[in-house]
Amino acid sequence: MPHRRRTLLLPAPSAPWLDAAAPHQAGAPFRRPRLRPPKVYNTSEDCMRVKAQKLQEDVQMLFQTFTRVVQKMNLIDTLQRLGIDHLFEDQINTAMNEIHEKEFNSCSLYDVALRFRLLRESGLRVSPDVFSKFKGKDGSLSRDIISEPRGLLSLYNAAYLSIPGESELDEAVIFARHHLESMRSSLNYPFSEQVKRNLEIPLPRTLKRLDAPYYIAEYQQEKAYNPTILELAKLDFNLLQRLHQEEIKAFCQWGNDLYEEVRLTYSRHRIVECYFWSYTEYHERHYGDARIILAKLLVLVTLLDDTFDMHATLEEGWKLNEAIQRWDESAITLLPEYLKGYFVRLMNTFREFEDELKPDHKYRVAYSRKAFQNLCKHYQQESEWFHSSHIPSFEDHVKCSVISAGTPTLFVGSLMGMGDEASKEAFEWAIGCTDAVRACGEVARFMDDLASFKHGKNKLDVASSIESYINQHHCTDEVAMDVLDNLVEDAWKTTNQARFDRGALLPLVNRVANLTKSMTLLFRNKVDRYTFSHGNKDRIRQQFIDPIPL
Structure with a gap:
């Protein structure tokens, strides 16, 4: 039946594994839903839990062994995108405060934008002036950064955390989107898939849990891939x-x-x-x-x-x-x-x-x-x-x-x-x-x-x-x-x-x-x-x- 108001209440996909997934028809009897049997795991749930706990302890140690700001930023970003940051809330909060307090003078657009995004998502203030070093004399973003696709995507995602009055970040979104769209066909997997997803839904507006299965499949192709983190995820x-x-x-x-x-x-x-x-x-x-x-x-x-x-x-x-x-x-x-x-x-x-x-x-x-x-x-x-x-x-x-x-x-x-x-x-x-x-x-x-x-x-x-x-x-x-x-x-x-x-x-x-x-x-x-x-x-x-x- 038609609706006067399409109120935002629930997602509409049908649930194909349920008998009762289809909308109920007037006068039809209600049926109990039956889940189809899930795929069988080879490992018992208890063993999985024990293994996950050991892996979690191993990953916790990385927060101590990684001493450089860039290392900690990449670790936090990885844990978030794999959907396991909820296991390390205390460690991440401590690390983010350290990152915020330490001086950071990197010339890498990727690192600067990553730090900007992580800090703002953590409620820690950081000025968009950090991107000034990537601008030309006319105040607009330098075309030199186009040669760094990972940095461009990092900037694109970071700029979506703008607050009212930050028009320079709105311009950064337009700039980065234009160039990422033009280079998509020349990018290699898995980066090409990440660009595709982020152009559709930028990372700050992505539900990390729903994106995690995609990134889990891609993470093993990353240069800094860590098998312990992947297995835990x-x-x-x-x-x-x-x-x-x-x-x-x-x-x-x-x-x-x-x-x-x-x-x-x-x-x-x-x-x-x-x-x-x-x-x-x-x-x-x-x-x-x-x-x-x-x-x-x-x-x-x-x-x-x-x-x-x-x-x-x-x-x-x-x-x-x-x-x-x-x-x-x-x-x-x-x-x-x-x-x-x-x-x-x-x-x-x-x-x-x-x-x-x-x-x-x-x-x-x-x-x-x-x-x-x-x-x-x-x-x-x-x-x-x-x-x-x-x-x-x-x-x-x-x-x-x-x-x-x-x-x-x-x-x-x-x-x-x-x-x-x-x-x-x-x-x-x-x-x-x-x-x-x-x-x-x-x-x-x-x-x-x-x-x-x-x-x-x-x-x-x-x-x-x-x-x-x-x-x-x-x-x-x-x-x-x-x-x-x-x-x-x-x-x-x-x-x-x-x-x-x-x-x-x-x-x-x-x-x-x-x-x-x-x-x-x-x-x-x-x-x-x-x-x-x-x-x-x-x-x-x-x-x-x-x-x-x-």
Whole structure:
């Protein structure tokens, strides 16, 4: 069925290894999903764990044996790109502070740009003036650096960490992209593949866990290849994959039970996709609680979104919104019969969240409830616009649709299952929907609308932000789309700035940045991979089905 609002809630790829992967059809019975047996490992899981622990200890020693700044930078970069940096958080933080404090006078563009990128991603300030030595007398980048492709790619990726007002880095992106595109056909593997991927999604906007299988396959071809690091990366990926497979099985049971209970047959049945979406924010072993809580929220929000978009009349929407604002089981009397099951399950699930949290973490549920209520209120606002055929001003549209994009609400909820780093200060920041949290909603909304506008509008779609801009400013489609493209870039810069401004909350800024990065999976090249679901199918299989050969 068509949607009025393509809210950014879950990735759309089908899950080909599940019986219940296809969208549920009205009136059809629900079926329990069955995972196909994963490929059999030759080594027991216990042996894998013992081996991985020994390798981890060996890699830890490299932080002591590598004394030069360049050595440590390359080690950190390698661990991040192989997806095993989560095993060395303390060592990396210590090393990054040392790198920041030490004087660095390298004439290598690759090294200077790598240091710039690593420091900024770590929330440590470094000026773009470090690139002055690679400029000519006219202040523009020297053409001499074109002869150093690795340095050019390093500069290209580093420049995507610009903050507002750094136009010289915007120019560096244009310069580097132009020359990398022109030389792509002459590059050798594996560097050619890395250039190809980064031109599509630059490294600072890439989800490292999803990119890790590609780099694991390429790393052995690198000159500085370390077999200990590579073996650890393979083992860690496969061990985590086994954990994720077990979580998916349990989550599918929960999700199908919920769908069978609420029986909103008009809604999308996307259980595995909800888990995958949550996984892009949290893949590490110790974030299992956060991962499952977020995945459950995704299912609940999807049902709410589809109810407003596909089925509820304006009056039914008012009643549903009022019941959710009251957040009391007695409000069930307000609802039409078909929504009562959903409302009861919503109340029960949030009660289960609270029961599962530690006593000093139970306050977190109130923040998530408030965010959920706020989301519902904005769904209702869009419903009223649709039913009255009203096209709001661009400013009013954005004020509403950045929230209805779903990501600000989901991020607040995603903090519930985190450890002590999710402090009360963190929840106040998240619920306030400022800087990086708002930027996430902006990237989600504008990339969604750009993709939807390019493909064409469904008959039940509420006016998009592009249409509001065109209607208000009487401009062409191209001008409006350029405006939104620029707003997406501005939002990324806001996220980069937040790493400096929110130093105490840096780990959480990086989590909401992961949620923002997931938009690149869904809407890159202005193609809506939410509506046209085949685009990410291979990534789901790669992450959850196919182990990496040991």
